[in-house]
Amino acid sequence: MFARVALIGMGLIGSSMALAMRRAGLAGEIVGAARSAATRDTALRLRLADAMFAEAAEAARGADLVVLATPIGAFGAIAAEIGEVLEAGAIVTDVGSVKGMVLRDVAPHLPLNVHLVPGHPVAGTEHSGPEAGFAELFENRWCILTPPDDAEAAAVDKVAELWRRMGAKVEIMPAQHHDLVLAITSHVPHLIAYNIVGTASDLETVTQSEVIKFSAGGFRDFTRIAASDPTMWRDVFLNNKEAVLEMLGRFVEDLTALQRAIRWGEGETLFDLFTHTRAIRRSIVEAGQETAVADFGRRQPAQGE
Amino acid sequence: MFARVALIGMGLIGSSMALAMRRAGLAGEIVGAARSAATRDTALRLRLADAMFAEAAEAARGADLVVLATPIGAFGAIAAEIGEVLEAGAIVTDVGSVKGMVLRDVAPHLPLNVHLVPGHPVAGTEHSGPEAGFAELFENRWCILTPPDDAEAAAVDKVAELWRRMGAKVEIMPAQHHDLVLAITSHVPHLIAYNIVGTASDLETVTQSEVIKFSAGGFRDFTRIAASDPTMWRDVFLNNKEAVLEMLGRFVEDLTALQRAIRWGEGETLFDLFTHTRAIRRSIVEAGQETAVADFGRRQPAQGE
Numbered sequence: 136m137f138a139r140v141a142l143i144g145m146g147l148i149g150s151s152m153a154l155a156m157r158r159a160g161l162a163g164e165i166v167g168a169a170r171s172a173a174t175r176d177t178a179l180r181l182r183l184a185d186a187m188f189a190e191a192a193e194a195a196r197g198a199d200l201v202v203l204a205t206p207i208g209a210f211g212a213i214a215a216e217i218g219e220v221l222e223a224g225a226i227v228t229d230v231g232s233v234k235g236m237v238l239r240d241v242a243p244h245l246p247l248n249v250h251l252v253p254g255h256p257v258a259g260t261e262h263s264g265p266e267a268g269f270a271e272l273f274e275n276r277w278c279i280l281t282p283p284d285d286a287e288a289a290a291v292d293k294v295a296e297l298w299r300r301m302g303a304k305v306e307i308m309p310a311q312h313h314d315l316v317l318a319i320t321s322h323v324p325h326l327i328a329y330n331i332v333g334t335a336s337d338l339e340t341v342t343q344s345e346v347i348k349f350s351a352g353g354f355r356d357f358t359r360i361a362a363s364d365p366t367m368w369r370d371v372f373l374n375n376k377e378a379v380l381e382m383l384g385r386f387v388e389d390l391t392a393l394q395r396a397i398r399w400g401e402g403e404t405l406f407d408l409f410t411h412t413r414a415i416r417r418s419i420v421e422a423g424q425e426t427a428v429a430d431f432g433r434r435q436p437a438q439g440e
Numbered sequence: 441m442f443a444r445v446a447l448i449g450m451g452l453i454g455s456s457m458a459l460a461m462r463r464a465g466l467a468g469e470i471v472g473a474a475r476s477a478a479t480r481d482t483a484l485r486l487r488l489a490d491a492m493f494a495e496a497a498e499a500a501r502g503a504d505l506v507v508l509a510t511p512i513g514a515f516g517a518i519a520a521e522i523g524e525v526l527e528a529g530a531i532v533t534d535v536g537s538v539k540g541m542v543l544r545d546v547a548p549h550l551p552l553n554v555h556l557v558p559g560h561p562v563a564g565t566e567h568s569g570p571e572a573g574f575a576e577l578f579e580n581r582w583c584i585l586t587p588p589d590d591a592e593a594a595a596v597d598k599v600a601e602l603w604r605r606m607g608a609k610v611e612i613m614p615a616q617h618h619d620l621v622l623a624i625t626s627h628v629p630h631l632i633a634y635n636i637v638g639t640a641s642d643l644e645t646v647t648q649s650e651v652i653k654f655s656a657g658g659f660r661d662f663t664r665i666a667a668s669d670p671t672m673w674r675d676v677f678l679n680n681k682e683a684v685l686e687m688l689g690r691f692v693e694d695l696t697a698l699q700r701a702i703r704w705g706e707g708e709t710l711f712d713l714f715t716h717t718r719a720i721r722r723s724i725v726e727a728g729q730e731t732a733v734a735d736f737g738r739r740q741p742a743q744g745e
Contacts, residue, residue, distance in 0.1 A: 382643075390692070
């Protein structure tokens with residue numbers, strides 16, 4: 136599909152794309168860029184890329200597809216760097232979790248004859264870095280594309296086809312709507328997970344060792360997503376401020392009502408909510424976005440360590 | 441260890457105890473009580489119990505160990521029922537998620553020659569009912585006992601030994617402290633999971649179908665614990681009100697500070713918290729209360745449905 140793909144950034148997503156593209160034979164050559172020498176060495180050792188560069192512009196030179204896969208806070212500077220070397224007709228895409236800011240930070244640096252098709256694969260684990268990648272990460276997951284109004288249809292189709300061949304399903308929507316949807320399905324959930332883990336580690340009446348020992352009662356599920364990459368998530372909250380604050384406001388409003396129901400012993404209010412949420416879980420399992428395996432198979436002793 | 445064990449309630453915990461006790465040969469006879477005829481039939485079909493009764497008192501008659509394993513809101517009425525038939529020297533324990541209320545609701549109904557040793561195995565899945573049980577549920581998990589000050593040491597030791605032989609580790613603490621520890625490690629996490637799922641299903645700007653489709657970004661982790669049994673959790677919040685409201689207050693206080701950091705673009709505050717929480721995750725994995733397997737193995741296609 137592409138003669139030379141440049142992956143700028145070799146974290147969980149970049150390395151998984153490299154593996155998925157190789158498996159499906161989608162790229163003649165894959166090159167990468169990473170600031171850290173250790174990441175470059177690892178990427179070469181794992182054969183994620185045919186060549187690795189310290190500078191994004193070196194990787195992007197001669198590429199017909201450039202993928203921005205660093206934390207989103209770096210996108211603007213990278214776009215400024217690569218803007219000068221991009222060839223006419225090249226496609227630039229990204230995998231960032233916020234999409235409005237791509238149009239704001241990246242688009243102004245690109246020549247007019249280069250196609251910008253922002254994207255976001257809604258997939259991930261709590262692990263980071265080039266060794267965390269695996270080719271199956273995108274299978275049966277959604278990738279959302281948010282092309283600007285004037286995007287060329289052929290370029291959008293080509294990026295959509297790339298994701299399909301890596302196993303993903305593709306949805307197209309405006310960047311602003313993406314940022315609202317992800318605020319509630321991903322950003323606010325991460326924020327409250329980070330927050331409860333922070334609260335729990337900072338109490339006088341309950342020790343941290345007690346929190347760790349008795350985490351199987353529910354807390355440990357939150358620590359998984361609160362173990363996600365700090366730089367990536369800092370950048371998400373700084374760049375999707377309005378949507379996150381709006382959804383967070385709704386969350387707090389609902390939580391206040393729930394708090395009140397507990398204070399006044401309103402059992403029926405609690406029961407109704409808890410029944411309703413159970414049905415949503417069922418829909419997610421039915422939609423293939425989750426397995427129904429109890430406890431995510433944590434009960435198998437073979438997986439324990 | 442016991443000649444006749446009566447399990448009052450045959451949900452996830454009751455059925456798992458039956459299987460774990462059988463496997464380790466801890467009971468001469470296991471009998472159960474369940475209000476619903478369907479549950480009684482299922483329990484007999486799965487050989488969870490040698491006999492099943494509709495009335496708790498019938499099961500408790502002649503038992504040397506009685507385990508209360510219903511939602512905690514029913515404990516008071518059950519204790520009143522079985523109080524009259526209990527034999528001298530019998531031990532009564534429970535598996536409820538709140539412990540202060542056991543001393544309040546159960547103790548007054550028991551004869552003086554019966555030993556009350558409240559307990560709470562910190563283990564579970566989001567599934568409910570007699571078919572959800574499995575013998576390994578308690579392995580490597582903690583069971584907290586909260587005996588009253590005047591409890592007989594021999595009875596406490598016997599209940600502790602029962603849990604150890606079912607695979608659990610045992611910790612003893614005052615009921616009031618238990619309720620604080622669990623409020624932060626289990627009750628508030630469940631409450632905010634229920635709350636975010638409720639918020640997400642009730643927006644005008646984002647459809648429910650979008651929430652379901654794009655849940656892999658973090659939201660689905662919350663739906664798992666928000667799929668827990670509604671009756672059980674209603675009773676938890678109604679019976680651990682003070683500790684839950686206290687911990688919820690701390691959570692909201694911290695969340696407000698985080699909200700402010702986002703509004704004012706304080707990246708360093710966010711980064712520091714996100715780094716700190718990652719370390720706590722590591723401690724939980726090291727303590728054997730969680731596996732480090734990325735994404736709980738959800739990536740294996742074999743588990744998908």
